[in-house]
Amino acid sequence: MGRARISLKHISNERTRKKTFMERRKVLIKKISEFSTLCGVEACLIVYDDGNGDIEPVTCPKDPVLAHSILQNYEFQKNQRPPKKFGIQDFVEDRKNIIEAEISKVHKEITNIKYPTSDPSFITWKRIN
Incomplete structure (x- = not known):
């Protein structure tokens, strides 16, 4: 209380x-x-x-x-140590870097979906041999 x-x-x-x-x-x-x-x-x-x-x-x-x-x-x-100044420009730059990293991640996922590096048939072929 x-x-x-x-x-x-x-x-x-x-x-x-x-x-x-x-x-x-x-x-x-x-x-x-x-x-x-x-x-x-x-x-x-x-x-x-x-x-x-x-x-x-x-x-x-x-x-x-x-x-x-x-x-x-x-x-x-x-x-x-001087205090770190974090202005509007720093905020925008950090936000831009975060968004660019997310975009890069999505591009990699799209590339992996379009052009897969492994095929299920390769996995079965390895089991046979």
Whole structure:
């Protein structure tokens, strides 16, 4: 059974807003930790407070050196390989190649039907000898 949809609106009461923020931050940190553990991947979460005067973000993993190394690894990988761009021209070309392959397959089937390479009489002749 699913949850009801949450209406997203500004929480006007500052105390309630702070409490909600802290709860959501705690849940996010727990989720990212579980995700990292269960999937065996490096994951990083950075959350900035909503203006308490703290300029230090809350990170998961808590070790800032480890979080920084994960971010550097991500940046390095992002710069290593450019993202593949798949435009309308690429889509049309792929579709054309698929259709040409299907046409070629049908032509081969038609050729095999018109000009069979083996005849049933050859098979019987081999059995006799």
